[in-house]
Amino acid sequence: xxxxxxxxxxxxxxxxxxxxxxxxxxxxxxxxxxxxxxxxxxxxxxxxxxxxxxxxxxxxxxxxxxxxxxxxxxxxxxxxxxxxxxxxxxxxxxxxxxxxxxxxxxxxxxxxxxxxxxxxxxxxxxxxxxxxxxxxxxxxx
Ligand code: FES
Numbered sequence: 001x002x003x004x005x006x007x008x009x010x011x012x013x014x015x016x017x018x019x020x021x022x023x024x025x026x027x028x029x030x031x032x033x034x035x036x037x038x039x040x041x042x043x044x045x046x047x048x049x050x051x052x053x054x055x056x057x058x059x060x061x062x063x064x065x066x067x068x069x070x071x072x073x074x075x076x077x078x079x080x081x082x083x084x085x086x087x088x089x090x091x092x093x094x095x096x097x098x099x100x101x102x103x104x105x106x107x108x109x110x111x112x113x114x115x116x117x118x119x120x121x122x123x124x125x126x127x128x129x130x131x132x133x134x135x136x137x138x139x140x141x
Pocket of ligand 1: 048052076078119
Protein backbone atom coordinates (compact mmCIF):
# COMPACT_ATOMS: atom_id res chain seq x y z
CA UNK A 1 0.00 0.00 0.00
CA UNK A 2 1.22 3.48 -0.87
CA UNK A 3 1.40 5.58 2.28
CA UNK A 4 2.37 8.92 0.76
CA UNK A 5 5.27 9.30 3.17
CA UNK A 6 8.16 11.04 1.38
CA UNK A 7 11.80 10.57 2.23
CA UNK A 8 11.87 14.07 3.65
CA UNK A 9 8.93 13.18 5.95
CA UNK A 10 10.91 10.17 7.08
CA UNK A 11 14.04 12.29 7.66
CA UNK A 12 11.94 14.83 9.53
CA UNK A 13 10.63 12.15 11.88
CA UNK A 14 14.07 10.63 12.44
CA UNK A 15 15.56 14.02 13.31
CA UNK A 16 12.65 14.95 15.53
CA UNK A 17 12.93 11.63 17.39
CA UNK A 18 16.67 12.25 17.81
CA UNK A 19 16.03 15.59 19.53
CA UNK A 20 16.23 18.18 16.74
CA UNK A 21 13.73 21.05 17.12
CA UNK A 22 11.63 22.24 14.19
CA UNK A 23 13.89 25.16 13.09
CA UNK A 24 16.96 22.88 13.16
CA UNK A 25 15.16 20.27 11.06
CA UNK A 26 14.04 22.87 8.52
CA UNK A 27 17.56 24.28 8.19
CA UNK A 28 18.84 20.78 7.58
CA UNK A 29 16.18 19.84 5.03
CA UNK A 30 16.28 23.16 3.13
CA UNK A 31 20.09 23.44 3.05
CA UNK A 32 19.60 26.94 1.65
CA UNK A 33 23.23 28.06 1.92
CA UNK A 34 24.92 24.85 0.82
CA UNK A 35 27.28 25.01 -2.12
CA UNK A 36 30.00 27.32 -3.28
CA UNK A 37 30.35 30.89 -4.58
CA UNK A 38 32.06 31.54 -7.91
CA UNK A 39 34.65 34.31 -7.43
CA UNK A 40 34.32 34.23 -3.65
CA UNK A 41 36.37 36.87 -1.83
CA UNK A 42 37.48 34.26 0.69
CA UNK A 43 37.48 30.48 0.89
CA UNK A 44 38.54 28.85 4.17
CA UNK A 45 38.41 25.33 5.50
CA UNK A 46 38.37 23.75 8.93
CA UNK A 47 38.44 20.16 10.17
CA UNK A 48 36.47 19.41 13.32
CA UNK A 49 37.54 17.26 16.24
CA UNK A 50 35.23 14.57 14.80
CA UNK A 51 37.17 14.60 11.52
CA UNK A 52 34.37 16.28 9.54
CA UNK A 53 35.30 19.06 7.15
CA UNK A 54 33.66 22.42 6.47
CA UNK A 55 34.59 24.86 3.75
CA UNK A 56 33.17 28.38 3.84
CA UNK A 57 32.87 30.80 0.89
CA UNK A 58 32.43 34.50 1.61
CA UNK A 59 31.33 37.37 -0.58
CA UNK A 60 32.16 40.74 1.02
CA UNK A 61 31.03 44.08 -0.42
CA UNK A 62 33.00 47.31 -0.65
CA UNK A 63 31.65 48.47 2.74
CA UNK A 64 32.97 45.28 4.36
CA UNK A 65 29.47 43.89 4.78
CA UNK A 66 28.85 40.18 4.37
CA UNK A 67 26.93 39.81 1.13
CA UNK A 68 26.76 36.07 0.75
CA UNK A 69 27.99 32.92 2.47
CA UNK A 70 27.98 29.30 1.35
CA UNK A 71 29.21 26.14 3.03
CA UNK A 72 30.41 22.84 1.67
CA UNK A 73 30.14 20.25 4.42
CA UNK A 74 31.11 16.66 4.87
CA UNK A 75 29.41 16.23 8.20
CA UNK A 76 26.29 15.39 10.14
CA UNK A 77 22.80 16.89 10.26
CA UNK A 78 23.85 18.99 13.25
CA UNK A 79 26.70 20.49 11.26
CA UNK A 80 24.49 21.34 8.31
CA UNK A 81 21.70 22.93 10.35
CA UNK A 82 24.18 24.91 12.48
CA UNK A 83 26.03 26.25 9.44
CA UNK A 84 22.79 27.30 7.72
CA UNK A 85 21.59 29.08 10.88
CA UNK A 86 24.96 30.80 11.27
CA UNK A 87 24.62 32.27 7.76
CA UNK A 88 21.23 33.78 8.61
CA UNK A 89 22.84 35.42 11.64
CA UNK A 90 25.65 37.13 9.69
CA UNK A 91 24.20 38.08 6.30
CA UNK A 92 24.32 41.86 5.90
CA UNK A 93 26.50 42.28 9.00
CA UNK A 94 29.91 43.89 9.23
CA UNK A 95 32.89 41.57 9.57
CA UNK A 96 33.39 42.60 13.18
CA UNK A 97 29.72 42.09 14.09
CA UNK A 98 29.84 38.64 12.48
CA UNK A 99 32.86 37.77 14.63
CA UNK A 100 30.75 38.38 17.76
CA UNK A 101 28.24 35.65 16.81
CA UNK A 102 28.83 32.64 19.05
CA UNK A 103 27.67 29.06 19.54
CA UNK A 104 24.91 30.16 21.92
CA UNK A 105 23.45 32.51 19.30
CA UNK A 106 23.31 29.69 16.75
CA UNK A 107 21.81 27.30 19.31
CA UNK A 108 19.05 29.84 20.03
CA UNK A 109 18.12 29.96 16.34
CA UNK A 110 18.08 26.17 16.09
CA UNK A 111 16.07 25.97 19.36
CA UNK A 112 17.44 22.50 20.05
CA UNK A 113 19.73 19.81 18.72
CA UNK A 114 20.98 16.72 20.58
CA UNK A 115 23.60 17.52 23.20
CA UNK A 116 26.23 15.34 21.58
CA UNK A 117 25.90 17.53 18.49
CA UNK A 118 26.84 20.78 20.19
CA UNK A 119 30.43 20.53 18.96
CA UNK A 120 29.02 20.64 15.42
CA UNK A 121 27.72 24.16 16.15
CA UNK A 122 31.22 25.03 17.30
CA UNK A 123 32.68 23.79 14.02
CA UNK A 124 30.22 25.86 11.98
CA UNK A 125 31.01 29.03 13.95
CA UNK A 126 34.77 28.44 14.00
CA UNK A 127 34.85 27.85 10.25
CA UNK A 128 32.96 31.07 9.61
CA UNK A 129 35.19 33.04 11.97
CA UNK A 130 38.29 31.55 10.37
CA UNK A 131 37.08 32.74 6.96
CA UNK A 132 36.42 36.25 8.24
CA UNK A 133 39.77 36.44 10.07
CA UNK A 134 41.69 35.22 7.04
CA UNK A 135 39.88 37.74 4.84
CA UNK A 136 40.69 40.55 7.30
CA UNK A 137 44.34 39.52 7.40
CA UNK A 138 44.54 39.33 3.61
CA UNK A 139 43.02 42.81 3.25
CA UNK A 140 44.91 44.23 6.25
CA UNK A 141 41.60 45.28 7.88
FE1 FES B 1 31.23 16.01 12.94
FE2 FES B 1 28.74 16.79 13.56
S1 FES B 1 29.71 14.94 14.07
S2 FES B 1 30.27 17.91 12.53
